[in-house]
Amino acid sequence: xxxxxxxxxxxxxxxxxxxxxxxxxxxxxxxxxxxxxxxxxxxxxxxxxxxxxxxxxxxxxxxxxxxxxxxxxxxxxxxxxxxxxxxxxxxxxxxxxxxxxxxxxxxxxxxxxxxxxxxxxxxxxxxxxxxxxxxxxxxx
Amino acid sequence: xxxxxxxxxxxxxxxxxxxxxxxxxxxxxxxxxxxxxxxxxxxxxxxxxxxxxxxxxxxxxxxxxxxxxxxxxxxxxxxxxxxxxxxxxxxxxxxxxxxxxxxxxxxxxxxxxxxxxxxxxxxxxxxxxxxxxxxxxxxxxxxxxxxxxxxxxxxxxxxxxxxxxxxxxxxxxxxxxxxxxxxxxxxxxxxxxxxxxxxxxxxxxxxxxxxxxxxxxxxxxxxxxxxxxxxxxxxxxxxxxxxxxxxxxxxxxxxxxxxxxxxxxxxxxxxxxxxxxxxxxxxxxxxxxx
Numbered sequence: 001x002x003x004x005x006x007x008x009x010x011x012x013x014x015x016x017x018x019x020x021x022x023x024x025x026x027x028x029x030x031x032x033x034x035x036x037x038x039x040x041x042x043x044x045x046x047x048x049x050x051x052x053x054x055x056x057x058x059x060x061x062x063x064x065x066x067x068x069x070x071x072x073x074x075x076x077x078x079x080x081x082x083x084x085x086x087x088x089x090x091x092x093x094x095x096x097x098x099x100x101x102x103x104x105x106x107x108x109x110x111x112x113x114x115x116x117x118x119x120x121x122x123x124x125x126x127x128x129x130x131x132x133x134x135x136x137x138x139x140x
Numbered sequence: 141x142x143x144x145x146x147x148x149x150x151x152x153x154x155x156x157x158x159x160x161x162x163x164x165x166x167x168x169x170x171x172x173x174x175x176x177x178x179x180x181x182x183x184x185x186x187x188x189x190x191x192x193x194x195x196x197x198x199x200x201x202x203x204x205x206x207x208x209x210x211x212x213x214x215x216x217x218x219x220x221x222x223x224x225x226x227x228x229x230x231x232x233x234x235x236x237x238x239x240x241x242x243x244x245x246x247x248x249x250x251x252x253x254x255x256x257x258x259x260x261x262x263x264x265x266x267x268x269x270x271x272x273x274x275x276x277x278x279x280x281x282x283x284x285x286x287x288x289x290x291x292x293x294x295x296x297x298x299x300x301x302x303x304x305x306x307x308x309x310x311x312x313x314x315x316x317x318x319x320x321x322x323x324x325x326x327x328x329x330x331x332x333x334x335x336x337x338x339x340x341x342x343x344x345x346x347x348x349x350x351x352x353x354x355x356x357x358x359x360x361x362x363x364x365x366x367x368x369x370x371x372x373x374x375x376x377x378x379x380x381x382x383x384x385x386x387x388x389x390x391x392x393x394x395x396x397x398x399x400x401x402x403x404x405x406x407x408x409x410x411x412x413x414x415x416x417x418x419x420x421x422x423x424x425x426x427x428x429x430x
Contacts (some may be wrong), residue, residue, distance in 0.1 A: 009254045067358045108342070115351055117341040124340050 053136030056129050063104075063125060063133055068116070073140050086115060090137045097134055104130045157295040176328050178318045178416050182366070185190060185350065185417060189364045193354045193365050201367025202424050208354055208361040212430065219428045224378040225303070229426060231302025235297070240285040248306065249281035258302075258309040259423050262316065264323035271408040275302060275383070287423030292385070292403030295373075303373050306425035312372055314418040325370045333406060334365075339397035345410075369415040370426035378428055 057063040058077070068084040071077035096101035101109065105120030106126075119125040125133070186198055196207045206213045236246050236254070247253040261274035275298055279289040283355035290298040300386070318327045334345045345365070348357065353364040363401070372384040385402045388410065400406040 080359050083352050083355045083357060113351075115343065115347040117343070122340040122342065 006085055006115065051129075051132075052133070053132035056125070057133050057136050062129065063135075071140055087137055090140055097138070100131050100137065101127075101134050104133060144300050150234075171362070176331070178413075180328055181331065182419060185364075185366050188350065189349075189366060191355060193249045196354075198366070199421065201364055202370045202418075202421050204363035204368060204429075205361040205372065206211045212361075215430070216428055223375070223426075223428060225375040225381070225426065225428070228300055228375070228379070228381065229304050229307065232300045232302070235301045236304050240282075240287050242285055244285050246278065246281055249277070249284065250291055254305060254308045256309050256312045257331065258425070259312055259314045260305045260316070262415055264320075264326055264412070264429055266320075266322060270405060271330075271412045273342075273379065273385075273408055274306070275385075276408075278302065279306065293401070295381045295383065295386060299373055299383050299386070302383060303375075303381060303426045306351060306372065306423060309423045310425045311422045314415060314421055314423065316412070316419055318412075318416060326409050327413050327416065329406075330409035330411070333410045333423050334413055335352070338392075341395050343395045345391070365414065366417045367421055369411070369418040370421050373425075374427055374429040376429050384414075 029115035039045055048130060051059065051062075054074070054076075055062075057065045057071075060067070065071065065087065066077055066079035066081060068081050069087045070079055070081060072086055072088050090100060094103070103116075104125065106118035107114045107123075120127065120130055157228045189196075189201070190198070193208070200207045203216070204382065206216050239245055250257040257277075258274045261277060262271045264270075265272045275292050278298070278301060279292075282289050290301065292298055318324055337344045337347070348362045349368070351363040352362050355362055369384060372387075373381050374387070375381055383402075388407055389399040389402060
């Protein structure tokens with residue numbers, strides 16, 4: 001319950017529960033537990049801290065990266081998604097941070113047909129949040 | 141496992157888009173005014189899906205996302221041996237067979253007592269200048285016999301009624317017709333809705349169910365649009381009844397778009413386009429989904 005006192009994380013937990021109602025299936029408990037654990041068991045979690053890059057990347061109401069991408073080097077990234085490419089080697093794939101940030105901000109600039117949401121353009125993520133997600137992804 | 145991605149090309153083809161395009165290009169309007177071709181749409185999507193998942197026979201598309209997972213399909217098959225929702229279908233049958241005040245029943249409103257009826261909807265009603273879904277036709281029957289209509293969004297009554305009424309067409313083909321320019325205009329409106337990017341996530345129906353059918357969204361396979369309209373209502377988790385338009389509503393909520401009301405013209409047009417895509421496939425009514 002300590003986790004629900006944190007702004008942002010409470011929203012995450014609600015979202016997880018909503019998705020859980022909808023999704024179902026035998027894999028459900030594992031990834032729900034994984035997600036809650038990822039947010040709630042973080043030693044960095046304190047009521048006043050802003051969400052970390054990982055939290056922003058995982059939160060269903062924010063980056064929600066795991067809906068579409070796997071992150072093979074992060075054991076807490078529990079997903080079977082294969083819609084977008086696995087998020088791995090991003091420092092090599094995007095040596096310029098700004099290009100990775102731009103891709104998260106609005107991927108339709110590079111490819112108008114992409115299904116990747118324009119997180120920055122549509123106000124789902126702020127520039128500061130995108131930077132923290134880039135920090136996290138650069139470590140992957 | 142590498143496989144070709146379905147082409148994301150889904151050009152908007154509304155008349156307005158064509159007019160704008162022709163004005164911009166300075167092209168003669170006639171060059172753009174060729175009528176939409178529903179059959180070309182349907183066959184084009186099937187070709188796309190066959191390329192993306194050649195191992196799945198088209199006839200299996202009625203099982204939706206279950207075709208991509210042997211485990212999910214086995215779970216479905218075993219649940220359908222003794223479906224937990226048979227009691228609901230019984231209540232639907234009681235509604236279907238109940239005599240109206242004038243002594244007639246729903247069976248009197250449809251050819252062949254309602255057998256092979258559901259797959260003929262939605263249809264375009266020229267007199268009312270709108271699309272009529274199977275639910276609308278059930279309400280028309282009530283009203284014609286002096287009975288109050290049901291709320292289209294009322295799963296406990298309209299939903300339960302259709303859950304039985306559609307079983308009368310189980311295994312019979314979808315046979316939606318789009319005849320004449322007025323019907324085609326409604327089909328086009330539904331098509332435009334299906335391909336329209338909406339909301340903060342910039343998703344269209346087609347983003348998942350055309351561009352990414354067969355892929356996994358977090359833990360769930362995405363079903364192809366062809367076949368989707370054949371199997372309603374579904375009982376999610378075995379007992380939660382959802383009609384097709386209730387599912388549209390939920391889909392839109394999931395992508396953070398405020399949905400139009402169940403029974404609205406937007407949803408009826410969408411259901412018209414969407415149902416046409418399943419033409420020739422057999423209805424599966426009613427079914428379990430997890």
